[in-house]
Amino acid sequence: DVKVTQSSRYLVKRTGEKVFLECVQDMDHENMFWYRQDPGLGLRLIYFSYDVKMKEKGDIPEGYSVSREKKERFSLILESASTNQTSMYLCASSLHAGRGAKNIQYFGAGTRLSVL
């Protein structure tokens, strides 16, 4: 089974702190994604990466950055946390379509971040 592991289930940070959310997948997937999930707003894509060191902005990248130094690890960085970044953050991964895979995303359990 594909496993996507997010390093923390719950985080509490203070306004202005730099926050790192880590995600690791164990199935050699090329694509990795960061979403935030808020009630009534569904899953909103923050950033995604289709290869090591490659990244692209999603729909709501402001206030976030990402890092992908190794294929299995994708980090989300909040440079200066603000209260409006309090949310559930979900990481996901998928195979490249070129490997004959269906476009299915596998999600981690999420990190609930509270910024005080």
Next chain:
Amino acid sequence: QQQVKQSPQSLIVQKGGISIINCAYENTAFDYFPWYQQFPGKGPALLIAIRPDVSEKKEGRFTISFNKSAKQFSLHIMDSQPGDSATYFCAATRNTNAGKSTFGDGTTLTVKP
């Protein structure tokens, strides 16, 4: 601009009833339509998916109906059970390497015993 519209936002069904969740998309380039199920405290997980060249796909009590001309698809849960209580997301994807998906806003289903 939302490309996948999902309704209803919430749904309450009695045990044994039929749950129906609808989605509509705009981009005709989408070529794969998965549904994800998310239980509280968990991440979404694939439930069932369909390609646009098929009008219906059934897996157990879960069925996707797909209407390509109307650009609509729906999830039907037959004989709904309390264990089906979860949030359901429809999605639409293009078969590109980057594998981005566009998600609906989700439907919270409650099945009452």
